[in-house]
Amino acid sequence: MRRRRIQDDDLHNKERWLISYADFITLLFAFFVVMYSVSSVNEGKYKVLSETLTGVFNAPQRSLQPIEVGQNPPAAGIGSGEDVIQPAVTEAPRNPDMDEAGRTEALRTMADRLALEFDELINQGVVTVESNEAWLELSLRNSLLFGSGDAEPHYDAFEVIETIASVLENRDNAIRVEGFTDNQPIQTNAFPSNWELSAARAAAVVRMMSMEGIDPARMAAVGYGEHQPVARNDTEEGRRRNRRVVLLISRDASIRGALR
Incomplete structure (x- = not known):
C-alpha cells in the first residue's frame, strides 16, 4: 500500500x-x-492622411504679399511702380472637335460603362444610374461611402471612387456632387445640422475624386440636407433611400454654365 x-x-x-x-x-x-488590436489601422483614414501629407510636402513654396490696409489701398498693378503678376484664369479642358451630338453620345457611353461597373450594386438597389441628353446621374447610398452621422469615408469608399474616376478621367465634363440626408436631426460639434453633414459628404467625395486625378476645376460640391427627399421619411427604407450622394455629370464642360 x-x-x-x-x-x-x-x-x-x-x-x-x-x-x-x-x-x-x-x-x-x-x-x-x-x-493585433493595437496594430490594426483604419486604412481609409491612413490613405486620406497619406495623400494629404504627400500633397503638402510636394507642393511648391509660395510667398504671401502683404496687403496694405487703409482708406484707399492701391489697385493691383496700378501705381505700384512694380510689375504685378496677375493670377492665371484656368478653365476645365475642352474638346473643341466634339459637337453637341458627339458629347451626348459620349455621355451615353459613360452611363453604359458605369452601369456595367456597378451592375451588382445596381441589382442590390445601392446604386442607380440614369441619363438623358444633357445629364448623367449616378446615385450612391451613403452607407456605401460613410458611416452613420459621419463625413469621413470608410475604406470601401475608395474603391468605389476609383471606379468612378476611371470612367470620368481624360474628359472635360462638368461634375456636380450633391449630398442628401434623411430628416433625422443631428447636432454635433462637427455638424450642427444636416446641412453641414450633407455638404461635408459632398466635399469629401469631391476631394477623393481629385485625389484620383479628376481636375478640381470640373467639380462642385453642394449640400441639400434633408430638404430634397426622394422617398418618405416615416419608414426606415425611405430614410435609407434619402441618405445618398449624387454625382451629376454634365454633357458640357463649363461647371458654372452647367449649374445655371
Missing part, C-alpha cells in the same frame, strides 16, 4: 507541468490578441 501511494504521487507530480503549459498558452494567446 505504501508503494502504490508513492507511485500515485509521482504520477501527479509528473503531470503538473500541463497546468503551467496551459497557463502559458492562454497568456500567449491573449498577448497576440492585444497586439
Whole structure:
C-alpha cells in the first residue's frame, strides 16, 4: 500500500507541468490578441492622411504679399511702380472637335460603362444610374461611402471612387456632387445640422475624386440636407433611400454654365 501511494504521487507530480503549459498558452494567446488590436489601422483614414501629407510636402513654396490696409489701398498693378503678376484664369479642358451630338453620345457611353461597373450594386438597389441628353446621374447610398452621422469615408469608399474616376478621367465634363440626408436631426460639434453633414459628404467625395486625378476645376460640391427627399421619411427604407450622394455629370464642360 505504501508503494502504490508513492507511485500515485509521482504520477501527479509528473503531470503538473500541463497546468503551467496551459497557463502559458492562454497568456500567449491573449498577448497576440492585444497586439493585433493595437496594430490594426483604419486604412481609409491612413490613405486620406497619406495623400494629404504627400500633397503638402510636394507642393511648391509660395510667398504671401502683404496687403496694405487703409482708406484707399492701391489697385493691383496700378501705381505700384512694380510689375504685378496677375493670377492665371484656368478653365476645365475642352474638346473643341466634339459637337453637341458627339458629347451626348459620349455621355451615353459613360452611363453604359458605369452601369456595367456597378451592375451588382445596381441589382442590390445601392446604386442607380440614369441619363438623358444633357445629364448623367449616378446615385450612391451613403452607407456605401460613410458611416452613420459621419463625413469621413470608410475604406470601401475608395474603391468605389476609383471606379468612378476611371470612367470620368481624360474628359472635360462638368461634375456636380450633391449630398442628401434623411430628416433625422443631428447636432454635433462637427455638424450642427444636416446641412453641414450633407455638404461635408459632398466635399469629401469631391476631394477623393481629385485625389484620383479628376481636375478640381470640373467639380462642385453642394449640400441639400434633408430638404430634397426622394422617398418618405416615416419608414426606415425611405430614410435609407434619402441618405445618398449624387454625382451629376454634365454633357458640357463649363461647371458654372452647367449649374445655371
